[in-house]
Amino acid sequence: MNNKLVAIIVVAILVVAGGAIAVIYSNNSGTDNKPSVASDIRLVVYGNANGDDYLDNNDLTYLQNVLDGKNEENKFCDTNCDGKTNQEDVEYLKAILAGTASEIYYENLNGNIASVRQPVNTIGADYWPIMYGIMAIGATDILTWTDSGIYNSLSTNDIYRGLDTSNIRNFGSGFHEGYDFETIMSTNLDAIVCGSEDIYFVGIEDKFSDESKIDMIRLPFWEGGDVSSAVITLAYLLGNSEYIENAHKFIEFQDRIQKIIDDGLSNVDKKETVLVTYLGSSTESSLEVEVECRGSGSYECSIIAGMNNLASYLNQEGKLSSDTMYYNTDQEYIIGKNPDWVIILGSGSGLFPNEDKLKTSYDVGAKYLVTTSAAKNNQIAVSGSGITSGTMQMNTALYLACTVYADAFENVDADAFLQEYIDNFTSVNNGLSSTDSDYLKADSTGFIYIPSKV
Known part of the structure; x- marks a missing residue:
């Protein structure tokens, strides 16, 4: 580091x-x-x-x-x-x-040499971790288009509160090959910030011509979990001194949390085992389970928190594709592995003003896992799917470390670091003082739901 x-x-x-x-x-x-x-x-x-x-x-x-x-x-x-x-x-x-x-070259998420033509006056964003990264460096002033997932949540997700969204339009889906090429080209964007070429806008670079193209900025905002690299690289590719200064503040913030985690873990003798899961549909007797593997960001979050992830044998090469980053199975897999902890990724992303949504995901999943050590010891945790990867990953890892290894982190205030993130790297509390009724306080967000902590 x-x-x-x-x-x-x-x-x-x-x-x-x-x-x-x-x-x-x-x-x-x-x-x-x-x-x-x-x-x-x-x-x-x-x-x-x-x-x-x-x-x-x-x-x-x-x-x-x-x-x-x-x-x-x-x-x-x-x-x-x-x-x-x-x-x-x-x-x-x-x-x-x-x-x-005329252009700046960089190594993209897939390990390929790519370039971004200068200057960059307009950008688009595909998938919410990208949006959070753009917000973190203050580059929303040049953001004019997003995918439908971001666009449809601009008025409902609290993390976008205080953000001027009046000039943002919707280009539809960028997932796999589900994008409309003509719509994308009609945006006249200088660049679109997105993820891996195996998951987002698959094959789109081959459709561009030298005279008519959009630079696809592919960075690890969640895939691979190298968020600091994504943030600082994007800021320099956009060529704006304010963005660069904000990016340095962000990675300094990340590094401070990482050091606190590392210092605390130096006092931990034995790592707790864990599986991170996303729940699919359920029947009376079975639950569909997606196990988060290496490269998903959520897997990396558990590793940062100092846990022994029992899915480490899956996707050992860290390939960034939907087929390798997620292992689809059922509750029998978790029961058989019997981890000390189970982390369930609840529906939705961003900051939660209350714990209701998280508790619903807990109620759905926990009843199928009653025979596990995690369930018996009240060690099933639920987080929003948007906080174990992306720019909030390090905060989530700190919360997990403080919970799993409470004695080693007894003097660490995870809420204080989340408050710092909210105030400095989102628009949620823009123009508000800490005494205002609308001011979002970290200790009221329901960031992670753990029944033993309620």
């Missing part, structure tokens, strides 16, 4: 030249460039030569040192993605930093 976020000042120098605004981002940490780059790079933009969370002059220095034989070369040194590292990459990185580059 990159620790350079603390005490780093992001300076945005706006240079007006020829009617364009050039944005230069400076990392004034004073840290020398490293001779090599770690493998866990979060900012997966080509030009991030030194592998930190910034695209700045330090990368220019690192890149020049690569050409001089002083630093180790890595794939992100190939700024213009022409297959070789040379002086042209230095010049292209200078253009990116000056805001004059």
